[in-house]
Amino acid sequence: MSSDTPTAGAAGHDRHVLEMGESHFAGPDRPSWDLYATCVHCGLCLNHCPTYRALGMEMDSPRGRIYQVLQVDAGRLPIGDSFVTHIDRCLDCRACETACPSGVQYGHIVERARAQIEQHYKRPWPARLVRSIFFRHVLGNPVRVATTARLLRLYQRSGAQRLARASGLLRLLGMSEVEALQPTIDDHFFFDQIGKVFPAEGELRARVALHAGCIASVAFSALNHATIRVLTKNGVEVWVPPGQNCCGALQAHAGFREEARRLARENIAAMLDDRFDAIVTNAAGCGSTLKDYGDLLHEDARHERAEAFAGKVKDVTEFLQHLGLRQPTRTLNLKAAYQDPCHLAHGQRVRSEPRDLLRRIGLKLEEMPNADQCCGSAGSYNVTQNELSMKILDAKMKDIATTSAELIVTANVGCMLQLRAGMKRIGRLTPVKHVVEVLDECY
Ligand code: SF4
């Protein structure tokens, strides 16, 4: 333990600790006592935490963070720079939840703490401005997402990107690592497909609503099309309901819970319909938040509808595996390694389904060490905490390098981008693909 280790067990299991001082937290996003009380301070989560492993400090471990959140809630610690630093450094990967024998819902604690930070802490004005533009005004507004994507595409295609990279300007500004993580913007955005219905091939086995995603709609349209092809080949009628919007995951993770709630209400109104057997997503990060709408809207009048919506959400891999995959027309005779996206493995407890699907198409799966440890992508974390993210990515690439995989497969677009950047960092050409892309190749 480091010198800034909090006194072990100081939080105690006494609800009155919250009544001893004036809390720095308020409102609907104040964590409930039950969230803290499940932590028994055993420390079994510590070595599963990527930031604790990278930094070796209790304050950057799950137990240390829970302790700090409780102290701030109890009025014993201010919402100051130190607290914000340690909470910002958390990946919200929820590996600690999987490791915890006591059932601590760590994700709910950290996301509520971030909401409190957003309301009560004044970040430096450039950070406030950028966060407000991105989380409040761009994400969650398809027109602005498309406009921003067009500007980025202009930068990528006009030669400006080549010039910025070759001139050393990005390095001078300390932005070369972050800039290299941006996705290539599509020629045609998936927003055009919203409102369409794609008929099932052969006997109708199910009808689903596809959540298309916001960034996925401008940078991963091909993945959404592949998802539709694989589903329809498997006898699934796919609707892309109008009125749907961004899932709100990035906003919820960053503390913008009011914005996330607005999006949740829009998605529920657009997609909760008895006609659909499931609401399907191909993004683990989105799926985890869509399945958590009940908690996000726990004080909302439409809470029951939020729970019903959450109960219908399925990751595309779990949906296909439970439906039963129709025999594809070809198989892939390759050695592959599967990287668990955190929000699929830890957030949704979906681990075997993607692996089973990959085996069905002939891939020889080789388990990498720590396959369910975060790659450092974590939403916008690789931008906001770039240095630490790259350290975590380098550890992941070392694990991948121990395998003889000819293909790396995952189930989340953020992980794909991060792992591709990791391949470049170690000078390897091993392709990184989404489970659905690999399935699509076999039909
Ligand atoms: S969510 Fe991930 S980074 Fe955050 S405390 Fe838990 S294991 Fe550590």
Ligand code: SF4
């Ligand atoms: S494993 Fe669970 S109970 Fe133990 S310290 Fe970590 S969060 Fe608390």
